[in-house]
Amino acid sequence: MSKIVLVTRASTELGAATALALAGAGHTAYAGIGPAAGSSPGGTAELERHALVQGTRLRPLGLDVADQRSVSVAVREITAESGRIDAVIHTVGPVPRGPLESFTPYQLAQIYDAYVLSTQRVNRAVLPHMRERQDGLLVWAVPSGHPADRTPYLALHSEAVTLIEHFAASYARELAGFGIEVSTVVSRSCTADAGRHLGLVHPDDTETTAVYDSRYPGLVDSVDAVLAQQTVTEADIARTAEAIAMVVDSAKGSRPLRIAPGAGGAPV
Numbered sequence: 001m002s003k004i005v006l007v008t009r010a011s012t013e014l015g016a017a018t019a020l021a022l023a024g025a026g027h028t029a030y031a032g033i034g035p036a037a038g039s040s041p042g043g044t045a046e047l048e049r050h051a052l053v054q055g056t057r058l059r060p061l062g063l064d065v066a067d068q069r070s071v072s073v074a075v076r077e078i079t080a081e082s083g084r085i086d087a088v089i090h091t092v093g094p095v096p097r098g099p100l101e102s103f104t105p106y107q108l109a110q111i112y113d114a115y116v117l118s119t120q121r122v123n124r125a126v127l128p129h130m131r132e133r134q135d136g137l138l139v140w141a142v143p144s145g146h147p148a149d150r151t152p153y154l155a156l157h158s159e160a161v162t163l164i165e166h167f168a169a170s171y172a173r174e175l176a177g178f179g180i181e182v183s184t185v186v187s188r189s190c191t192a193d194a195g196r197h198l199g200l201v202h203p204d205d206t207e208t209t210a211v212y213d214s215r216y217p218g219l220v221d222s223v224d225a226v227l228a229q230q231t232v233t234e235a236d237i238a239r240t241a242e243a244i245a246m247v248v249d250s251a252k253g254s255r256p257l258r259i260a261p262g263a264g265g266a267p268v
Contacts, residue, residue: 002057003027003086003248006078008065008122012199014091014141014187017241022089023057025245030078032063034070065118075125085126087137087248090119092164094199096156097223099212102203103156111201115160116167123171127180134179137255139247140168141240144186144260152216153223172257183247186260187240200227 005022009015010031019031061077064070078085093114096103103111123138130136143161165184172182203209213220247255 004030004078004082004084005087005089005248006030006032006063006074006085006122006126007089008032008063008118009091010060010063012091014237014240015089017237018089018091018141018244019058021238021241021245022248025249026057027245027248028057028059028082030059030061030074032065032074033060034062034064034067065122066113068121071121071125075122079129084133085129086135087139088122088126089139089141089244090122091141092143092161093118094201095154095227096160096201097227098153098156098203098209100156102205102209102212104204107201107204108156111156111160115164119164119167127175130180131178135252136175136178136180137248138168138171138175138180138182139244140164140182140184141244142168142184142186151223151226152219154226169257179252181252181255182257183255184258185240185243185247186258187236 005027007015007019007022007029010019011033016031019029022029059081061074062070063074075085093111096107096111119140126136142165168182168184175182243259247259
């Protein structure tokens with residue numbers, strides 16, 4: 001059965017690939033394009049090119065997940081045109097890289113917004129409709145356990161990913177009684193969306209960063225080497241997008257809470 005799906009951060013490579021995979025599978029994919037951190041010019045161009053194809057089920061629309069008004073307008077637009085939203089696809093934000101002390105409180109708020117508050121804005125806009133229908137699906141694309149868990153200067157990213165996984169798991173427990181399902185799709189990379197456009201957030205406090213660099217010379221280079229080794233390929237992005245489309249395609253009640261497409265798409 002064809003579903004109405006909202007893909008947030010569709011201007012990233014993973015978001016664009018997911019929207020295209022969903023449209024190719026026969027679903028109507030509303031691709032949210034806005035000034036989200038980590039946006040890829042290549043992803044946006046690909047969406048716009050395919051949206052021009054006659055008969056496509058791809059619907060690009062303005063959506064800034066950092067702006068509640070933008071989220072509300074986008075959800076109203078989708079429901080007015082299609083009558084419902086069956087599924088929402090979330091991806092994580094860019095990768096913070098640097099000493100924890102060097103990130104200002106304002107930056108931490110921005111990072112928390114990119115990982116948690118943005119998804120909460122969208123969820124609060126769509127869940128009332130899903131609860132009324134007793135049906136719906138939330139999907140998060142998240143990085144797997146990776147070297148960043150043990151790598152200095154990537155701790156903030158690792159903690160943010162852990163937080164969003166707990167967030168998704170809590171939603172799964174609380175929404176089950178309303179007939180709404182939750183799945184997480186695990187990417188093999190330390191970031192669920194990178195490709196050639198790895199989005200890094202650097203600390204604003206460069207003076208403190210310099211102090212750390214002088215105490216731990218060469219550490220930044222070693223961290224960047226870890227990131228380079230973990231950079232996802234186009235094949236990795238396609239595999240994750242196909243796994244997300246598979247979750248959307250699956251019958252209600254059969255969707256796993258967590259799948260790892262790097263392991264052949266098998267449920268974990």
